Amino acid sequence: xxxxxxxLYKDMAQSIIDGDSDISVELAQKAIAINMPPLDAxxxxxxxxxxxxxxxxxxxxxFLPELVMAGEAMKAAVATLEPELLKLGExxxxxxxxxxxxxxxDIHEIGKTLVGTMxxxxxxxxxxxxVDQPAExxxxxxxxxxxxxxxxxxxxxxxxxxxxELIEELDKENLRPRIKVMVGGAPITRxxxxxxxxxxxxxxxVGAVKLAKELVGKA
Amino acid sequence: MSHKKIKTISDPKIKLEVLTKEEIIKIHEATLNIIENxxxxxxxxxxxxxxxxxxxxxxxxxxxxxxxxxxxxDALKQCPPKYVLAARDPQQDLPLDGNHVxxxxxxxxxxxxxxxxxxxxxxxxxDVRDISRVADATEEVAFHWxxxxxxxxxxxxxxxxxxxxxWENSTKHVQTESIYNVEEAKASxxxxxxxxxxxxxxxxxxxxxxxxxxxxxxxxxxxxxDAALIAAEYGVPTGFMTMSSCLTTGPATMAGTLAVxxxxxxxxxxxxxxxxxxxxxFYAAALTATDPRSGAYTGGGPEDFLFGAAVNALSDFxxxxxxxxxxxxxxxxxxxxxxxxxxxxxxxASVVMSDMLLGCGFLHGSRIWSYAEMMMDCEIFSIxxxxxxxxxxxxxxxxxxxxxxxGPGGHFLAQKHTRNHTRDLFMPQFLDRRPYTLWEDxxxxxxxxATAKAKKILKEHQPDPLDEKISKEFxxxxxxxxxx
Ligand code: B12
Numbered sequence: 001x002x003x004x005x006x007x008l009y010k011d012m013a014q015s016i017i018d019g020d021s022d023i024s025v026e027l028a029q030k031a032i033a034i035n036m037p038p039l040d041a042x043x044x045x046x047x048x049x050x051x052x053x054x055x056x057x058x059x060x061x062x063f064l065p066e067l068v069m070a071g072e073a074m075k076a077a078v079a080t081l082e083p084e085l086l087k088l089g090e091x092x093x094x095x096x097x098x099x100x101x102x103x104x105x106d107i108h109e110i111g112k113t114l115v116g117t118m119x120x121x122x123x124x125x126x127x128x129x130x131v132d133q134p135a136e137x138x139x140x141x142x143x144x145x146x147x148x149x150x151x152x153x154x155x156x157x158x159x160x161x162x163x164x165e166l167i168e169e170l171d172k173e174n175l176r177p178r179i180k181v182m183v184g185g186a187p188i189t190r191x192x193x194x195x196x197x198x199x200x201x202x203x204x205x206v207g208a209v210k211l212a213k214e215l216v217g218k219a
Numbered sequence: 220m221s222h223k224k225i226k227t228i229s230d231p232k233i234k235l236e237v238l239t240k241e242e243i244i245k246i247h248e249a250t251l252n253i254i255e256n257x258x259x260x261x262x263x264x265x266x267x268x269x270x271x272x273x274x275x276x277x278x279x280x281x282x283x284x285x286x287x288x289x290x291x292x293d294a295l296k297q298c299p300p301k302y303v304l305a306a307r308d309p310q311q312d313l314p315l316d317g318n319h320v321x322x323x324x325x326x327x328x329x330x331x332x333x334x335x336x337x338x339x340x341x342x343x344x345x346d347v348r349d350i351s352r353v354a355d356a357t358e359e360v361a362f363h364w365x366x367x368x369x370x371x372x373x374x375x376x377x378x379x380x381x382x383x384x385x386w387e388n389s390t391k392h393v394q395t396e397s398i399y400n401v402e403e404a405k406a407s408x409x410x411x412x413x414x415x416x417x418x419x420x421x422x423x424x425x426x427x428x429x430x431x432x433x434x435x436x437x438x439x440x441x442x443x444x445d446a447a448l449i450a451a452e453y454g455v456p457t458g459f460m461t462m463s464s465c466l467t468t469g470p471a472t473m474a475g476t477l478a479v480x481x482x483x484x485x486x487x488x489x490x491x492x493x494x495x496x497x498x499x500x501f502y503a504a505a506l507t508a509t510d511p512r513s514g515a516y517t518g519g520g521p522e523d524f525l526f527g528a529a530v531n532a533l534s535d536f537x538x539x540x541x542x543x544x545x546x547x548x549x550x551x552x553x554x555x556x557x558x559x560x561x562x563x564x565x566x567x568a569s570v571v572m573s574d575m576l577l578g579c580g581f582l583h584g585s586r587i588w589s590y591a592e593m594m595m596d597c598e599i600f601s602i603x604x605x606x607x608x609x610x611x612x613x614x615x616x617x618x619x620x621x622x623x624x625x626g627p628g629g630h631f632l633a634q635k636h637t638r639n640h641t642r643d644l645f646m647p648q649f650l651d652r653r654p655y656t657l658w659e660d661x662x663x664x665x666x667x668x669a670t671a672k673a674k675k676i677l678k679e680h681q682p683d684p685l686d687e688k689i690s691k692e693f694x695x696x697x698x699x700x701x702x703x
Contacts, residue, residue, distance in 0.1 A: 063511035114514045159369040187329035
């Protein structure tokens with residue numbers, strides 16, 4: 001491999017570590033211009049940066065804004081490469097698709113967003129629907145994109161019941177175990193998750209990733 | 220016999236200036252700039268109509284409102300600077316007049332350390348009753364927040380079950396943060412009307428106040444806005460609490476987070492004044508910094524303490540009472556961290572004379588109720604109460620006669636002056652000053668004594684009962700809200 005290419009991979013990783021979307025997009029364009037296989041750009045370049053930040057975060061050396069910005073830079077780079085991937089009929093191998101939302105009547109956002117960030121950083125393809133989302137919409141989206149996991153956040157004792165309702169709905173439609181459901185939020189305990197027949201819960205984003213990997217059989 | 224005395228901090232002798240006049244004005248100007256140029260989200264039809272009627276720039280799609288500074292400033296001038304939080308027992312009314320710091324319990328917890336088993340479990344209606352009863356007996360607790368969530372009651376009427384439970388178990392003022400939709404807000408006003416004995420009396424002596432969270436950054440929750448407007452219509456004191464937090468829902472810098480939080484509270488307060496000029500309102504805040512490593516929001520830490528003092532500078536600037544989050548801690552049990560965070564946050568919020576402090580009793584970022592923590596928080600408040608009296612320097616306290624009669628050497632123990640003033644000194648309940656060996660025999664500490672005290676109160680204290688007829692009426696109202 002030429003030194004130039006080696007350097008390009010390094011720069012790609014660094015652009016993610018620096019959380020610099022402008023540069024990551026520029027480098028993705030450069031990859032296209034020199035006919036680098038888009039999958040190589042992703043796996044040998046950008047992903048190396050994501051993994052590094054993820055590890056540093058796990059060690060307590062990198063902080064949240066760095067993680068989030070790395071995620072944004074990654075997303076921007078992949079979006080630039082996506083049309084090329086499509087042209088080649090290739091797809092980036094992901095850990096699986098996840099639909100994430102805070103349940104209807106509940107506007108707590110931060111925890112869900114963090115879970116989404118960590119899942120993306122760990123190779124999941126995450127569709128974050130936002131807060132205050134009705135069950136139909138969440139299930140509809142999951143079917144539309146053929147998601148393997150629905151992640152539901154609820155922080156109020158009055159809205160946790162929405163988690164149960166959604167699971168009941170999935171069962172009624174015979175959509176489980178095809179779609180797995182993980183739940184979380186301040187009042188959510190393991191007992192609750194068991195009681196409503198969820199596939200698992202976690203108290204933080206790192207645990208959510210672990211759980212998601214188990215659910216897709218890639219732990 | 221029930222305690223009627225309530226301990227509040229007043230006539231402080233200690234002062235602190237956390238922000239200069241110029242700094243306060245800079246934050247105020249930044250706030251007006253945000254409201255005018257960035258805008259605030261008001262996802263409520265009613266709120267948007269009110270803004271539109273006064274000529275604000277309303278984007279109905281995005282539900283974002285931009286308002287000229289003069290509209291905000293004029294509206295804020297209508298806020299009453301002083302009023303009273305009424306209690307079922309008028310002796311326990313609380314003046315919000317800038318010269319009283321009143322402690323409340325914290326609220327809306329989801330788990331409790333069971334006082335008998337010591338195990339953590341999900342909260343129920345009976346916990347609301349029990350905690351209210353303990354708070355009723357405690358002179359440090361001046362008013363209630365609905366302490367924990369009654370999770371064994373139907374979700375759609377839960378906030379009402381909780382209110383009933385507190386009123387039935389205490390004569391003190393009640394503030395709730397668990398009424399955040401139109402149906403429950405209307406029903407709670409109906410309950411209050413019955414409790415007060417009519418709409419006019421309710422307005423004169425509101426025995427309930429409502430606290431609504433803003434939705435940082437720069438937004439609000441529709442249900443909360445509508446509930447607040449209903450309360451304001453009835454003359455029930457209403458406050459908006461910002462929980463903007465450095466890093467996530469606010470910039471990493473404290474000044475920026477203050478500006479974001481202030482813009483949320485100021486805009487919503489102005490809305491209430493535009494709808495109901497002169498309605499009693501308060502400023503509420505629990506600003507803090509997010510943990511950079513995990514994103515956790517637990518409260519506590521130096522930024523939290525500074526915010527505790529800074530927000531009062533803002534609410535004083537607007538001349539409205541403040542309800543300030545204090546005692547927040549990420550500690551998992553009543554320990555070093557809990558004491559540290561409770562002590563410093565409450566000192567900072569008290570030394571600037573925040574009118575209401577929220578509140579005692581919680582662990583793990585406002586999630587887990589602990590009776591031991593509650594009792595020890597009360598003692599922290601008592602210590603701060605004592606400190607705020609400062610050092611009195613006059614002829615009597617200089618004790619010259621006593622000093623002369625003891626002279627060099629000897630001791631002051633046998634002096635009349637000493638005996639007369641011994642009780643000026645603070646008598647701790649939970650500070651361990653025993654000989655080492657006594658401790659070694661038992662290895663017990665504040666937590667055990669605090670739990671024992673709460674147990675004793677639960678066993679013995681009977682609050683003045685609520686008229687059964689009123690309870691029956693409450694039941695009827697609650698039933699009408701519950702889904703059939
Ligand atoms: C910040 C906050 C808010 C902010 C949210 C800002 C925002 N933009 O998100 C605001 C001010 C808007 C808010 C509003 C309210 N809040 Co609030 N809020 C909190 C607080 C202090 C922290 C939440 C937070 O952001 N934590 C930080 C994140 C990182 O943690 P997290 O959300 O728990 O998420 C982690 C895990 O739970 C898990 N997780 C989360 N989701 C998921 C999903 C999956 C699938 C998995 C696997 C894991 C997972 O991983 C996350 C990352 O580590 C909590 C108390 C607490 N300490 O939890 C109260 C709390 C949740 N709120 C509470 C209440 C009552 C309210 C209000 C009703 C108050 C009111 N009357 O207005 C309103 C709700 C309005 C509504 N309709 O939703 C109560 C709820 C308890 C109850 N009795 O129901 C709490 C517990 C505090 C309390 N004791 O009062 N709140």
